[in-house]
Amino acid sequence: MRIASFNVNSVKARLPALLAWLGEARPDVVCLQELKCEEAGFPRLEIEDAGYQAAVVGQKSYNGVAILTRHSLEVECRALPGAPDDLQARYVEALIGGKLRVGGLYLPNGNPVDSEKFPYKLNWMSRLVERARELLALEEMTVLAGDYNVCPSDGDVYDPIAFANDALCRRESRAAFRRLLHLGYVDGLMASDPGPRRFTYWDYQNRAFERDDGLRIDHLLLSPQAADRLVDAGVDKGPRSGGRPSDHTPVWCELDL
């Protein structure tokens, strides 16, 4: 079972590239972020023609997440618990094939750090830690996949000094990410394929991709039951290399179920 996360930066603008990648990579499950459309505008027919069911949580213009799968799909959750007045479309959770739980998330960016956006990010992360704790108690195979907007360490940043005060690298952001690891979740890519410069995002500006000036901010966190089944993981730079790319590229892992 291959599970991937892909921030598409508009599912409509990325539809040809997304369909091409689904056809080549044929993942069993894909978590998408930054759909930038409401559920009614999601290209459901085209995705279904490619062989995927979709659980979609959207909003106009910003954010938006989905879980696509070639297997059975039961939606468990359409928002992160703990803030019923938070209408930002950033979390969706589903049971895949009746045996794998997948949470797809788009964590707030948090910049600039002196605005209300940074405390919103930290509050969102606290709620994610609580949900992750609840899920751990179920003792299921679970994957929390998405754009975390956190570089866990300086090795995940092409220029750590320039990003030292960025919301993606701040001590508070990294501490909250580590709380997920301390609960017992495993960083799938680091467990299977560690090493420097495993970036998943490159800015559109300054030829960042060509220079490999990137960040590792897209992550797959595995519950112990899922981590015990981990056989491989990687970053697929193909979609970032093609025409009209997203600024992110997919990260994936394979579980032996």
Place this chain on the structure above:
DNA sequence: ATGGTGGTTCGACCA
């Protein structure tokens, strides 16, 4: 020193 990219949406915000 400035602006540099791209998406949504049509001025400005977000990343």
